[in-house]
Amino acid sequence: MKEKKAFIRNDEKPVQKKRFIIQSLFVLLVIWIGIEFHFFINSLEAGAAELAFRPPGVEGFLPISALMSFFYYILSGHIHPVHPAGLFILTAIIAVSLFAGKSFCSWLCPIGYIVEMAGEFGEKIFGKRIKPWKWLDYPLRSLKYLLLFFFASSIFAMSAMELRAFLDSPYNIVADIKMYEFFSNISMFSFIVISVLLLLSVIIRNFWCRYLCPYGALLGIVSFLSPAKIKRNKQTCIDCALCTKVCPSSISVDKAGIVISDECTSCLNCVDVCPVKDALIVQEVITKKKIEKKYVYAGIVLTFVIITGAAMLFGWWNNQVHDSDYKRLYNNRGLIDHAS
Numbered sequence: 484m485k486e487k488k489a490f491i492r493n494d495e496k497p498v499q500k501k502r503f504i505i506q507s508l509f510v511l512l513v514i515w516i517g518i519e520f521h522f523f524i525n526s527l528e529a530g531a532a533e534l535a536f537r538p539p540g541v542e543g544f545l546p547i548s549a550l551m552s553f554f555y556y557i558l559s560g561h562i563h564p565v566h567p568a569g570l571f572i573l574t575a576i577i578a579v580s581l582f583a584g585k586s587f588c589s590w591l592c593p594i595g596y597i598v599e600m601a602g603e604f605g606e607k608i609f610g611k612r613i614k615p616w617k618w619l620d621y622p623l624r625s626l627k628y629l630l631l632f633f634f635a636s637s638i639f640a641m642s643a644m645e646l647r648a649f650l651d652s653p654y655n656i657v658a659d660i661k662m663y664e665f666f667s668n669i670s671m672f673s674f675i676v677i678s679v680l681l682l683l684s685v686i687i688r689n690f691w692c693r694y695l696c697p698y699g700a701l702l703g704i705v706s707f708l709s710p711a712k713i714k715r716n717k718q719t720c721i722d723c724a725l726c727t728k729v730c731p732s733s734i735s736v737d738k739a740g741i742v743i744s745d746e747c748t749s750c751l752n753c754v755d756v757c758p759v760k761d762a763l764i765v766q767e768v769i770t771k772k773k774i775e776k777k778y779v780y781a782g783i784v785l786t787f788v789i790i791t792g793a794a795m796l797f798g799w800w801n802n803q804v805h806d807s808d809y810k811r812l813y814n815n816r817g818l819i820d821h822a823s
């Protein structure tokens with residue numbers, strides 16, 4: 484029988500309430516952006532002489548365009564003037580992942596928030612967490628990487644000139660309007676697909692994020708480069724397995740030395756719940772120093788805010804598409820569909 488260890492109680496305050504507040508603030512920001520964009524579309528539709536404000540933040544929902552713009556910047560050293568905010572949002576998300584792993588998913592992403600709420604709801608209904616069999620879980624997890632490979636390999640095969648041609652194209656310029664129309668005039672098929680995905684996220688925790696989100700796949704790869712990792716102290720750990728029980732990514736934290744996983748979202752649930760002082764910490768793996776939880780979430784938010792804020796401050800944030808171009812392209816968007 485295992486000998487019971489004496490331990491010093493962990494009296495650090497949990498940070499899950501703060502995580503919820505930060506997530507909620509980002510969701511509110513996205514809703515605000517959505518409302519402003521709705522008024523912009525309304526002014527286009529009404530043929531207003533002066534268009535309403537178009538919020539550049541909407542470009543955060545154009546990941547393909549942002550990835551192309553990112554690669555275009557790497558090849559050419561130029562910030563493409565169409566959807567530059569998308570480029571800076573993607574850069575900020577990658578920087579956040581370099582700082583604290585896949586933390587964007589659990590601290591800032593509005594889709595991650597919805598999926599998490601769906602999972603919480605599911606656990607309340609079923610009274611437990613439903614986990615798919617391991618033999619099914621592994622191949623399903625690879626789906627998001629296949630999707631990422633499909634998009635990234637097509638983009639990385641393009642030259643700077645080809646990327647520029649796409650980024651300059653009417654199709655890319657009105658991609659945000661097309662996305663708006665996709666949701667405002669949603670087809671029955673798309674509605675059913677989204678509903679099924681949401682339902683699956685109620686039944687299986689993080690279904691969308693764990694199996695299908697190519698953005699999450701990209702950040703999972705970047706997260707391996709992050710020096711901030713969850714570290715279990717084997718000497719002081721009392722093997723209660725509470726950390727594993729609460730992990731939304733189904734990681735066996737109680738068996739790990741250092742959590743090195745593309746699924747860890749740095750949500751800090753495991754660190755919060757650990758009853759032993761410093762048995763589970765966030766560690767900077769190079770210097771092996773503990774990073775206080777408050778520095779983790781402050782770093783995540785500040786990294787995102789500083790990069791997007793700098794883009795605003797230096798005048799790189801706003802689209803260089805003139806209102807007259809928006810009016811012309813909006814009226815001809817049916818033709819753009821045919822041409823693409």
Ligand code: SF4
Nearest residue numbers: 730747748750751753
């Ligand atoms: S290992 Fe810890 S920080 Fe990572 S996802 Fe699981 S609970 Fe969150």
Ligand code: SF4
Nearest residue numbers: 720721723724726757
């Ligand atoms: S919560 Fe995990 S790390 Fe903390 S004592 Fe229990 S098993 Fe060990």
